[in-house]
Amino acid sequence: MSVQEGRRDCYCTLLLSDSYLPGCLVLAHSLRDAGTTKELVVLVTPDTVSPQATAELQTVYDHVIPVDRVRNSRPDNLQLMNRTDLHSTFTKIHLWKLTQYRRIVYLDADVVAYRAPEELFDLPHDFSAAPDIGWPDLFNTGVMVLTPNMGDYYALTAMAERNISFDGADQGLLNIHFRNNWNRISFTYNVTPSGHYQYVPAYRHFQSSINMVHFIGSDKPWFQGRYASFGGGPFDEMTGRWWAVYDRHYRGASNEANVPNGSTFGFVQKLTKGEGDSINGSQTPSSSWDASRNPPPKDAAGEAVNLPGSVYAMSQDTSQFGSHGRYSPPPAPIFPWEANRPKASRVFADDPPHVPHTPYMPPTPRVTQEESQVEPYVEEEERPEPSEPSTPTGQNRPYPAPRTWSESSVTETSSIDLKSEPTTPTTPTMHVSSSDPWTSFSRTNAWDDVPEIERYVDALQRYRRARSAKSPGTITIPSPGETGRQKPGHKLTDFPSEVERPSLPVTPAPIRRPKFWGGGGPGIDDADDDNPLPAAEGVPSQNEWVCSHGHLWTPGDCLCELANFLLHEKDPAAQLQKLARQQSEVLLQKLGSGDRDSSDLPPRPLPFGSEELTSPTYESHTARVLSPQPVKGNEGSSALRGMSDYDSPPRSPTQSVMTESTLIHEPSYGGPGLAYEKGEDFPTHGYQTLPTELD
Numbered sequence: 001m002s003v004q005e006g007r008r009d010c011y012c013t014l015l016l017s018d019s020y021l022p023g024c025l026v027l028a029h030s031l032r033d034a035g036t037t038k039e040l041v042v043l044v045t046p047d048t049v050s051p052q053a054t055a056e057l058q059t060v061y062d063h064v065i066p067v068d069r070v071r072n073s074r075p076d077n078l079q080l081m082n083r084t085d086l087h088s089t090f091t092k093i094h095l096w097k098l099t100q101y102r103r104i105v106y107l108d109a110d111v112v113a114y115r116a117p118e119e120l121f122d123l124p125h126d127f128s129a130a131p132d133i134g135w136p137d138l139f140n141t142g143v144m145v146l147t148p149n150m151g152d153y154y155a156l157t158a159m160a161e162r163n164i165s166f167d168g169a170d171q172g173l174l175n176i177h178f179r180n181n182w183n184r185i186s187f188t189y190n191v192t193p194s195g196h197y198q199y200v201p202a203y204r205h206f207q208s209s210i211n212m213v214h215f216i217g218s219d220k221p222w223f224q225g226r227y228a229s230f231g232g233g234p235f236d237e238m239t240g241r242w243w244a245v246y247d248r249h250y251r252g253a254s255n256e257a258n259v260p261n262g263s264t265f266g267f268v269q270k271l272t273k274g275e276g277d278s279i280n281g282s283q284t285p286s287s288s289w290d291a292s293r294n295p296p297p298k299d300a301a302g303e304a305v306n307l308p309g310s311v312y313a314m315s316q317d318t319s320q321f322g323s324h325g326r327y328s329p330p331p332a333p334i335f336p337w338e339a340n341r342p343k344a345s346r347v348f349a350d351d352p353p354h355v356p357h358t359p360y361m362p363p364t365p366r367v368t369q370e371e372s373q374v375e376p377y378v379e380e381e382e383r384p385e386p387s388e389p390s391t392p393t394g395q396n397r398p399y400p401a402p403r404t405w406s407e408s409s410v411t412e413t414s415s416i417d418l419k420s421e422p423t424t425p426t427t428p429t430m431h432v433s434s435s436d437p438w439t440s441f442s443r444t445n446a447w448d449d450v451p452e453i454e455r456y457v458d459a460l461q462r463y464r465r466a467r468s469a470k471s472p473g474t475i476t477i478p479s480p481g482e483t484g485r486q487k488p489g490h491k492l493t494d495f496p497s498e499v500e501r502p503s504l505p506v507t508p509a510p511i512r513r514p515k516f517w518g519g520g521g522p523g524i525d526d527a528d529d530d531n532p533l534p535a536a537e538g539v540p541s542q543n544e545w546v547c548s549h550g551h552l553w554t555p556g557d558c559l560c561e562l563a564n565f566l567l568h569e570k571d572p573a574a575q576l577q578k579l580a581r582q583q584s585e586v587l588l589q590k591l592g593s594g595d596r597d598s599s600d601l602p603p604r605p606l607p608f609g610s611e612e613l614t615s616p617t618y619e620s621h622t623a624r625v626l627s628p629q630p631v632k633g634n635e636g637s638s639a640l641r642g643m644s645d646y647d648s649p650p651r652s653p654t655q656s657v658m659t660e661s662t663l664i665h666e667p668s669y670g671g672p673g674l675a676y677e678k679g680e681d682f683p684t685h686g687y688q689t690l691p692t693e694l695d
C-alpha cells in the first residue's frame with residue numbers, strides 16, 4: 001500500500017455480476033503475483049453480486065467497495081454491438097468519486113497483468129488510456145489511468161442519467177466526455193487479442209513488452225473453458241496466460257495452500273467453464289495430480305473413465321422390415337393410373353408363356369385409317385396370308401413387342417379375343433404371315449394422328465427450309481419419288497415402301513446428278529463434284545441402271561415411281577398431267593428468266609402409256625396451273641409456289657383429286673422474292689423464333 005501525501009494509489013476493478021468473478025480474481029492474483037505494491041480495490045453492486053462472490057473478492061482484494069449500480073435505461077445502442085449484458089457499465093463513473101485515491105489504474109475484470117504497471121501511477125496526465133482496436137481514435141475503457149475528482153463525476157453522472165453514450169455503455173460515454181483530452185498510453189497496457197484479427201508479426205515483435213492483456217468481447221476465457229484455445233497463435237498464447245494464473249490459484253487441491261483464508265472452495269471453479277467437475281474430482285487422488293510436476297499416481301483410476309462414451313444396444317425387434325404401418329403411409333396418388341396400378345409381376349426368360357392357349361402372334365401392326373388407304377400398292381396375291389395359329393414353344397415365343405398397342409388399334413382381321421390376354425398388353429394379338437411378320441408392320445407413331453404435333457413438325461420443317469434457302473429465287477424441285485408418296489414425308493417412319501422403291505442388289509457408284517442451272521445451289525444435291533468415287537468392280541455401268549421405261553434410275557428421279565403412285569389414284573391421269581406440267585413449267589419459268597435454253601434440261605419424258613391420258617374432270621388449266629416462281633422477299637422458303645397441294649393435309653382417296661385445294665392459283669404478286677398469298681398457310685411467327693405447338 002502506497003501512501004503519498006495522505007492520498008493513496010490503487011488498482012481498481014468492477015464486478016457487476018457473479019459471472020465475472022473468476023476474471024476479478026485472476027486479475028487481482030496476476031497483480032499480486034507480479035509483486036504490486038498498490039492497493040487492490042473492487043467496486044461491487046450488491047444488488048447483482050452475491051455475498052459469496054463478495055467473500056471471494058475479499059480474499060484477494062484490499063477493499064471491496066459497494067456502489068450503486070448505474071444502469072442505462074435505454075440500452076438501444078448496446079444492441080448495435082450485441083452486448084446488452086453491458087447495461088450497467090455506467091457504474092464505472094463511481095471511480096471519479098473515489099477521491100480518497102490520488103490516482104487509480106482502472107482495469108476491467110477481463111484483464112490479466114503480465115507485470116504490475118506501477119509506472120502508470122506516475123503519469124503527469126489526469127486521464128490516460130490506450131486506443132481501441134475497433135476504432136483507434138477512441139480509447140478503450142478497459143484500462144484507464146484516472147484522477148478522481150467530483151467535477152468529472154457530476155458531469156459523467158449527468159450524462160449517464162440522460163443515457164448519453166454512442167454505444168450505450170461506458171466507453172461511448174467516456175469518449176464523449178473526454179473527447180480529445182486523453183493521454184494515449186501504449187497498446188502494451190491494453191492488448192486486446194482477437195480470434196478474428198491477429199497481427200502476428202507485431203505480436204511476435206512486441207510480445208515481450210506486453211504489460212496487460214484485455215479479453216474484450218463476449219468470449220471470456222472462463223466462459224470458453226481451457227480447451228477452447230489450444231493453438232499456437234497470439235490469441236491462444238495470451239489466453240493461456242490467463243489460465244496459468246487461474247491454475248496457479250484455483251485449480252486442484254494441490255493449490256489449496258495458495259487459496260487465501262476464507263475462500264469458499266469450489267465457488268470460483270463452478271463459475272469457470274469446465275472447472276466445476278474437476279473440482280468435484282479433486283476429492284480423488286487422480287484429480288489432485290498436477291501433470292506438469294508429477295507423474296500420474298499409481299492408484300489413479302486413469303483419465304479414460306472421464307471420457308464421454310455411448311453404448312448402443314442391438315435391436316431386439318423381430319418384425320420384418322417394411323412399412324406395415326410403422327412408417328408414414330404412401331403418398332396420395334397424383335396420376336390417374338396410380339389408382340389402378342397393376343400388381344407387379346416377374347417374368348423369367350426361360351419360363352413357358354403364361355397363356356398356353358393363346359396362339360403365337362408376331363407384333364400387331366397398328367393400321368391407321370390413312371395407311372389402310374395405301375394398301376392398294378400391294379398386289380392382292382402378294383398380300384401375306386394369315387398363318388395358322390401356332391402353338392407357342394420355347395423356340396417360338398412371341399416377338400418382343402417394340403411398342404404397346406391399344407385395343408382400338410387392332411384391325412378387324414384380329415381373331416383373338418383380347419380379353420383372353422389381360423396381363424400381357426405388349427403381346428401381339430394379330431395373325432400375320434409367319435414368313436415375314438413385318439410385311440404388315442405399320443410405320444407410324446401413336447402421335448402421328450395428333451394434329452397439333454403434325455402442325456408443329458410442319459411449321460418446323462418450313463422454318464428449316466426457309467433457313468437453308470439462302471439465295472432468293474432458288475427453286476428446289478422435289479423429286480417425283482418424294483412426291484409419289486401419300487404426303488411429303490416428315491414422319492420418321494415415312495420410309496418408301498418396297499414397292500415404291502425396290503431395293504437394288506448392289507449400290508451403284510455415286511453418280512453426278514444432272515445440273516439444271518450449273519453449280520448446285522442450296523437445296524440441290526451438291527455432292528462432292530470434284531472427287532467422284534471410282535466405280536466398284538463388277539458393278540454394272542450407270543447406263544444399265546434404267547427403269548423398264550428406259551429412264552435412268554437414280555433415287556427419287558424416275559417418274560415411273562410417280563406414275564406408280566398415280567395409277568392408284570382415283571384420277572391418276574389428271575394428277576400426273578398436272579404434276580408433269582408443273583415440273584416443266586417450273587423449268588421453263590426458270591430458264592426463261594435466265595440465259596439458258598431447254599437443252600439444259602435433262603430428258604424427262606412422261607411415263608410410257610401416260611401420254612394419252614386425260615382427266616375427264618380436268619379442264620384446261622394452263623392459265624390456272626402456274627409454275628412456282630419466287631416472289632417477294634430475300635429470305636424464306638424456297639419451296640415451290642404451286643406445290644401447296646403437296647403440303648396440304650393428306651386427303652382421303654374418296655375425295656376428288658381435283659378439289660379446290662389442289663388447284664393452284666396464280667399469285668397476285670409477281671415481284672421478286674417471297675410473298676404469302678391470301679389464305680395461304682404461312683407461319684405467323686417470325687423466323688427468328690421456333691414455332692410453338694400452337695402454330
Ligand SMILES: O=c1ccn([C@@H]2O[C@H](COP(=O)(O)OP(=O)(O)O[C@H]3O[C@H](CO)[C@@H](O)[C@H](O)[C@H]3O)[C@@H](O)[C@H]2O)c(=O)[nH]1
Nearest residue numbers: 014015016017020089108109110141142169170171216217
Ligand atoms: O455481466 C457483467 C458485465 C460487465 N461487468 C463488468 O464490466 C466490465 C466491462 O464489460 P466487458 O465484458 O469487459 O466489456 P468489453 O468486452 O471489454 O467491452 C468494451 O466495451 C465495454 C462497454 O463500453 C467497456 O466497458 C469495455 O471496457 C470495453 O473493453 C467487465 O470487465 C466487468 O468489470 C460485470 O462485472 N458483469
Ligand SMILES: [Mn+2]
Nearest residue numbers: 108110142216
Ligand atoms: Mn473488458
